[in-house]
Amino acid sequence: MSIRATSPMDTAKPRSRKLYVLWAIALTLLLALGLFSWLVVVPMGGLSAALSRGLMPTYAVLSDGTFEKALHPDPAALRREVDTLGGPSTAAHRLRTYLCLPGALTGNMRRVAAIVMLEQCGDAGAPVLVERLSDDSEDLAIRVFASRALGRMAGTRPMNALKGALEDKQPEIRQAAREALEKIKKAQQEKQAKAKQPVETPAKPE
Numbered sequence: 001m002s003i004r005a006t007s008p009m010d011t012a013k014p015r016s017r018k019l020y021v022l023w024a025i026a027l028t029l030l031l032a033l034g035l036f037s038w039l040v041v042v043p044m045g046g047l048s049a050a051l052s053r054g055l056m057p058t059y060a061v062l063s064d065g066t067f068e069k070a071l072h073p074d075p076a077a078l079r080r081e082v083d084t085l086g087g088p089s090t091a092a093h094r095l096r097t098y099l100c101l102p103g104a105l106t107g108n109m110r111r112v113a114a115i116v117m118l119e120q121c122g123d124a125g126a127p128v129l130v131e132r133l134s135d136d137s138e139d140l141a142i143r144v145f146a147s148r149a150l151g152r153m154a155g156t157r158p159m160n161a162l163k164g165a166l167e168d169k170q171p172e173i174r175q176a177a178r179e180a181l182e183k184i185k186k187a188q189q190e191k192q193a194k195a196k197q198p199v200e201t202p203a204k205p206e
Contacts, residue, residue, distance in 0.1 A: 046085075047094050047098050051081070051117065052113075053077060054074055054077045054113050054116070055071040055072065055073060055074065055109060056072050056073070056074040057070070058071075071109050073113045073116040073117075075116055075119070075120060078117040079117075082120050082121055088125065089124045092121045092125045092127075095117060095118055095121075095125070095128060096131070098114055099114055099142075103139055108142075115129065115149055116145070118149065119149040119153065123155065126153055126158055129146045129150050129153075129161075130146075133150065134164070143176075144173065147165060147176035147179075147180050148179075150162055151180025151181070151183040151184055152183065154184070154187075162181050162184075163177075166178065
């Protein structure tokens, strides 16, 4: 009985094949990472910069004479940023994706600025505001800001979302929803009163 000697080439082939597979996996992962960066990281970085430009610094004098810096959203600046992002529809779509990211990645003040920017998007931003208000896992302050923003908008969808928020388990959300609905009701009453005012016609010259 003859025993065939193992050739070095026989052991090299499986090893080479395994190496090629590992290289293919590594290249696939690199391509996937590059695609993710191009489609998500780069656009979100540009949006984050736009939100930061929409935050206005204010300073308060403390009791010890020092100054404390705080950031507040500037609606006018954020409205200009909506145009730079491609208009209300494009900006609202990108903001929806941005607000789905964890708060640890976005920062709380930029999330607040995102809510204010959505209000500046008008009707295109209303559905995203409704989503943020209805999301129990969202930060409480963000939900309150979303409720206030919806209170400054017209339409059936904001009204229905705010009415639903009256049953929310968080008292702050219920209070914010009540105030927003009152604001909408007052705006509607003022609009109706203005429509009923007689239109003055200029007197005809004699």
